[in-house]
Amino acid sequence: MTHELAKTYEPQNVEDRIYKSWIDGGYFHAQVDPSKKPYTIVIPPPNITGQLHMGHAMDETLQDILIRFRRMQGYSALWLPGTDHASIATEAKIVEAMREEGITKEEIGREAFLERAWAWKEKYGGRIVEQLKKLGSSCDWERERFTLDEGCSKAVREVFVRLYEKGLIYRGERIINWCPHCKTSISDAEVEFEEKDGFFWHIRYPYADGSGYIELATTRPETMLGDTAVAVHPDDERYRDKVGKMLILPLVNKEIPLIADEYVEMDFGTGVVKITPAHDPNDFEVGLRHNLPVINVMDEEGYMNENAGKYAGMSALEAREQIVKDLEAQGLLLRVEPIRHNVGTCYRCGTVVEPMISKQWFVKMKPLADPAIRAVETGKIRFIPERMDKIYFSWMNNIKDWCISRQLWWGHRIPAWYCDSCGELFVSREDLTVCPKCGKPLRQDPDTLDTWFSSALWPFSTLGWPEKTEELKYFFPTNTLVTGYDIIFFWVARMIFSSLEQMNDVPFDTVFFHGLVRDAQGRKMSKSLGNGIDPLEIIEKYGADALRYTVVTGNSPGNDIRFSDEKIAASRNFANKIWNAARFIRMNLEGEEIGAQLPETLTLEEQWIVSAYNRIVREVTENLEKFELGIAVQKVYDFLWDVFCDWYIEIAKIRMQQGDREAALGAKKTLVFVFSGTMKLLHPFMPFITEEIWQSLPHEGESIMVSQWPKYDPALENAEAEEKMGNVMEAIRAVRARKAEMNVPTKKTHLYIATAHPDTYRESEAILQKLSYSAEIEVADRFEIDGAVTIVTADARLYLPMAELVDREAELRRLEKELDSARRQMATVEAKLQNEAFMQKAPQNVIDGVRANGEKLSEKIRMIQSEIEALG
RNA sequence: GGACGUUUAGCUCAGCUGGUAGAGCAUUCGCUUGACGUGCGAAGGGUUCACAGGUUCGAGUCCUGUAACGUCCACCA
Numbered sequence: 001m002t003h004e005l006a007k008t009y010e011p012q013n014v015e016d017r018i019y020k021s022w023i024d025g026g027y028f029h030a031q032v033d034p035s036k037k038p039y040t041i042v043i044p045p046p047n048i049t050g051q052l053h054m055g056h057a058m059d060e061t062l063q064d065i066l067i068r069f070r071r072m073q074g075y076s077a078l079w080l081p082g083t084d085h086a087s088i089a090t091e092a093k094i095v096e097a098m099r100e101e102g103i104t105k106e107e108i109g110r111e112a113f114l115e116r117a118w119a120w121k122e123k124y125g126g127r128i129v130e131q132l133k134k135l136g137s138s139c140d141w142e143r144e145r146f147t148l149d150e151g152c153s154k155a156v157r158e159v160f161v162r163l164y165e166k167g168l169i170y171r172g173e174r175i176i177n178w179c180p181h182c183k184t185s186i187s188d189a190e191v192e193f194e195e196k197d198g199f200f201w202h203i204r205y206p207y208a209d210g211s212g213y214i215e216l217a218t219t220r221p222e223t224m225l226g227d228t229a230v231a232v233h234p235d236d237e238r239y240r241d242k243v244g245k246m247l248i249l250p251l252v253n254k255e256i257p258l259i260a261d262e263y264v265e266m267d268f269g270t271g272v273v274k275i276t277p278a279h280d281p282n283d284f285e286v287g288l289r290h291n292l293p294v295i296n297v298m299d300e301e302g303y304m305n306e307n308a309g310k311y312a313g314m315s316a317l318e319a320r321e322q323i324v325k326d327l328e329a330q331g332l333l334l335r336v337e338p339i340r341h342n343v344g345t346c347y348r349c350g351t352v353v354e355p356m357i358s359k360q361w362f363v364k365m366k367p368l369a370d371p372a373i374r375a376v377e378t379g380k381i382r383f384i385p386e387r388m389d390k391i392y393f394s395w396m397n398n399i400k401d402w403c404i405s406r407q408l409w410w411g412h413r414i415p416a417w418y419c420d421s422c423g424e425l426f427v428s429r430e431d432l433t434v435c436p437k438c439g440k441p442l443r444q445d446p447d448t449l450d451t452w453f454s455s456a457l458w459p460f461s462t463l464g465w466p467e468k469t470e471e472l473k474y475f476f477p478t479n480t481l482v483t484g485y486d487i488i489f490f491w492v493a494r495m496i497f498s499s500l501e502q503m504n505d506v507p508f509d510t511v512f513f514h515g516l517v518r519d520a521q522g523r524k525m526s527k528s529l530g531n532g533i534d535p536l537e538i539i540e541k542y543g544a545d546a547l548r549y550t551v552v553t554g555n556s557p558g559n560d561i562r563f564s565d566e567k568i569a570a571s572r573n574f575a576n577k578i579w580n581a582a583r584f585i586r587m588n589l590e591g592e593e594i595g596a597q598l599p600e601t602l603t604l605e606e607q608w609i610v611s612a613y614n615r616i617v618r619e620v621t622e623n624l625e626k627f628e629l630g631i632a633v634q635k636v637y638d639f640l641w642d643v644f645c646d647w648y649i650e651i652a653k654i655r656m657q658q659g660d661r662e663a664a665l666g667a668k669k670t671l672v673f674v675f676s677g678t679m680k681l682l683h684p685f686m687p688f689i690t691e692e693i694w695q696s697l698p699h700e701g702e703s704i705m706v707s708q709w710p711k712y713d714p715a716l717e718n719a720e721a722e723e724k725m726g727n728v729m730e731a732i733r734a735v736r737a738r739k740a741e742m743n744v745p746t747k748k749t750h751l752y753i754a755t756a757h758p759d760t761y762r763e764s765e766a767i768l769q770k771l772s773y774s775a776e777i778e779v780a781d782r783f784e785i786d787g788a789v790t791i792v793t794a795d796a797r798l799y800l801p802m803a804e805l806v807d808r809e810a811e812l813r814r815l816e817k818e819l820d821s822a823r824r825q826m827a828t829v830e831a832k833l834q835n836e837a838f839m840q841k842a843p844q845n846v847i848d849g850v851r852a853n854g855e856k857l858s859e860k861i862r863m864i865q866s867e868i869e870a871l872g
Numbered sequence: 873g874g875a876c877g878u879u880u881a882g883c884u885c886a887g888c889u890g891g892u893a894g895a896g897c898a899u900u901c902g903c904u905u906g907a908c909g910u911g912c913g914a915a916g917g918g919u920u921c922a923c924a925g926g927u928u929c930g931a932g933u934c935c936u937g938u939a940a941c942g943u944c945c946a947c948c949a
Contacts (some may be wrong), residue, residue: 008910193947200949218949231949265948273949280949342947387876394875394945485944520884522942554885554896559877560943562884566897573910584907623888630886634895649907733914740914745902773905828892837929846891846930 009579011543015688019133022691027071027706028138030078032474039075040478041067042459042508043139044491045147047086048121049093052131054517054525054563055484057535058551060137062514062629063482065552067138068684069624072709078475080462081132081139083125085148087411087451088182088348094120094410110409110446117410121146134536136544136687138705145462147454148412155461156412156454157429159502164427168364168501169404171416171425173294175281176358176403177344180302180316181351184407185360187450188400189489191353193342200269202334203327205230208246208255214239215334216272219341220279221327222319224249225308226297227256229275231286234260236271250332251323252309261286278357296357300407316354361405361414361447365497369396372497375506381496382510384627385558388485395489404450411448418443456494459507481508484516485558512627515560517551522562533563545686546571552685553637555630574637575689578682581645582693585671588656589697592665596698598673599666603655604763606670607721609648612639613674618712620681633685640678647729648674654766672697677710727757727795728764734791735772735798742789742805748775752783755796790871792818792863794856812871819864822857829854 006013022028030038041063046056063079071077094117095105105113125146132139145152163169176185201221204213216230227249232239239258246255263286264273277287278296287294297308304311304319311319327333344353373396375381376389383389405414417426419435419442426432432442454461459481463472477499483492492511499507519525525532538547549571555561602610616639623632648671655667676697683690683704694704701707731753739745751774753761761768761779769777787803789811832838832850839847 007908216949268948282949390876391944398946556886564884567884569910570896576910577908580908580911582907587907626888628888631888634886638895646912737914740902743902745913746905832929835929839929841929842891849891
């Protein structure tokens with residue numbers, strides 16, 4: 001297919017059409033193919049509630065680059081897409097929508113609520129997927145999955161039952177984090193600490209024997225209703241003889257003991273801690289050690305419960321105010337001290353979490369963490385950048401049991417059934433209705449599982465596990481996981497231990513971490529700041545390729561990047577540059593039937609560009625294999641713009657305009673070969689424009705995305721041609737610079753070239769003539785020219801006879817300056833060569849390099865000197 | 873309290889296993905050079921890469937320490 005190529009690249013006219021052609025071609029679909037090696041990436045499933053944001057844009061772009069690269073290399077490359085049901089986030093959205101209608105989920109009940117949730121999922125769940133397509137993501141959509149679909153649900157239940165049977169899942173009363181807004185427990189990982197202003201209320205607790213008071217301080221006075229002890233440090237002199245005495249808990253008028261525990265720090269605050277086992281994780285531990293009763297004074301909504309006596313029914317905050325007042329009235333409040341302290345908040349809604357005792361389901365982590373630590377230690381899983389492993393280890397080494405039950409409806413329901421008659425508990429793969437023991441009806445646990453429980457299984461649940469599918473056998477373990485460092489605990493760590501436990505293998509061999517996309521000022525993009533940039537608007541305006549290029553260029557693994565108008569504009573300009581190079585080539589191809597092969601024999605400049613291209617092929621491939629995507633794309637950019645366009649196209653014009661059909665054909669073939677190959681190198685980064693261009697040039701095959709990745713070919717390497725062209729280019733630059741300096745940039749002048757290598761320059765005469773704006777060119781080993789501008793390059797002396805423009809004095813000064821600089825460089829070279837330590841210890845190739853440099857310099861110095869003599 | 877990251881041209885950032893610094897943007901000058909002004913050519917700009925030591929023949933690149941900024945973890949009631 002051919003299209004008229006517009007003067008500027010218009011991605012809007014290209015992208016959707018190309019994407020559709022890829023889908024229609026079935027190129028995204030990866031098959032189980034024993035003749036190929038598999039390469040697999042599973043997508044970090046975006047939330048169905050989500051809208052595409054810049055974080056996704058970067059994440060998906062990196063994955064698509066890797067997948068497209070491997071696919072072209074001949075792997076059976078599977079990029080498995082899907083979405084996450086995101087229990088808390090989704091449920092919150094639906095509850096919110098219902099609130100606007102004036103109904104609550106309790107009113108309509110579980111079933112009706114879930115119906116709404118699924119309807120919502122059907123309506124909005126596809127939105128993010130459509131947005132991913134806009135980026136050009138080459139996901140295998142035929143294999144799209146959802147964390148709550150049948151297969152994933154089956155996997156979740158299988159894992160739950162297995163872990164339960166192994167004793168790695170248990171139900172128990174522990175301190176958990178309760179979010180009063182989301183009305184569910186959340187895991188430790190889901191608590192974010194925020195520094196907030198608060199108060200230290202200093203309170204007196206009287207001794208029961210009337211022998212005075214003990215002073216303590218608390219930030220949460222309302223919890224005192226659940227105090228069951230007061231603790232001091234065992235070594236604290238002040239209380240040595242008091243430990244063991246009873247205290248009267250104010251307001252409650254109950255006796256509680258004064259105990260000694262190492263947990264208390266003598267130097268902090270008053271050195272006295274009230275112990276509330278039901279509402280503080282540390283106190284809970286203390287309580288266990290001292291066998292203290294646990295009194296929960298709050299309900300799940302964050303209101304004081306019946307244990308709170310007269311405060312029952314108040315919210316925690318109301319109770320706090322009242323309690324402070326009451327203490328004050330009784331003269332037990334000593335003072336109030338303002339402090340800044342860290343408060344745990346819910347990562348979803350930001351509400352201050354309430355630590356409280358609750359009966360929940362937990363995963364016992366220690367046995368799972370050990371193999372997970374080893375997998376990274378031994379290198380079975382590699383983190384890029386490597387430093388991420390420290391974060392991982394520190395978390396895994398200090399891991400606590402994982403609270404997995406949520407008081408939500410949208411999610412995987414816990415497969416546990418209770419018999420209210422005989423009190424038995426059953427955990428089962430199959431739904432149960434009657435008690436296998438006593439035949440009475442069973443009641444299923446109302447809770448659902450933490451969303452991350454299902455995403456932890458994603459690398460294998462999506463491939464069909466627990467069934468033994470062909471896909472699972474072929475594509476698992478997956479290869480690369482691409483994700484942001486912000487979900488290393490939530491997701492990466494949990495996939496690792498889940499996979500090791502269930503599959504007895506790692507889920508992936510490499511984790512490629514990227515950073516955050518920040519705004520132009522370096523701030524995190526956020527809704528509240530309103531500084532978010534919508535990738536879809538960027539795509540609309542600049543094209544997906546420009547967006548993709550922007551998020552990978554100048555970026556290194558694990559580091560954040562800033563997104564700015566300047567950057568996206570620069571990317572757009574690059575796309576336009578490529579576009580016009582293609583336009584030029586196509587224009588010159590009209591009426592020619594040429595293939596995609598190189599000509600049989602190559603001229604010097606063709607040898608040079610092909611050799612340079614060939615090197616780029618090798619380097620870009622290596623960079624991609626090492627996940628150095630930013631470096632890889634930078635190399636393609638530099639080659640395409642600075643080498644191919646700025647030099648080779650200009651050079652090729654000469655032969656194409658000369659009228660010699662054979663010569664022109666050679667140039668055209670070379671242009672096509674190098675440019676098409678470069679389009680392939682660029683394709684993973686900028687898939688749309690490269691496809692559009694590749695199709696418009698002579699090519700073999702249906703699509704660039706299933707064409708073969710260019711291979712480095714040692715036969716194309718030509719150091720001699722590169723050296724020769726390097727000299728020619730240096731001469732051209734030097735002439736241009738001199739003319740620019742003299743304000744006659746395009747003046748056509750004669751050019752005399754005195755050199756020891758005349759062949760090179762004679763061969764390149766036409767090039768020199770055109771690019772240096774020369775009239776006629778003469779090449780010899782030496783010239784005697786009066787009143788000429790002289791230029792000395794490493795390889796030649798160049799004369800521009802512009803007597804009328806030459807200022808002898810100025811020429812002399814310039815040459816002196818050049819001589820000076822050459823001599824200074826020479827001095828450092830000589831210093832090295834005379835340094836015995838250097839000569840002895842430096843490797844031979846470095847010494848050779850310095851020597852060669854020295855020879856060049858001395859030749860240059862000699863030439864400059866003779867010019868100075870000639871002038872003087 | 874602990875760990876980690878960053879600190880390189882005016883701005884945003886590259887710089888792999890150590891061999892005397894690069895890009896994009898911005899700036900200045902000059903170009904209707906028949907692919908592209910979203911362009912072309914040329915130029916200036918780092919007191920040598922936050923600072924102080926050290927290792928080395930040689931350090932932006934390795935080690936130690938300091939400072940500023942940032943991130944994560946822990947959390948003292």
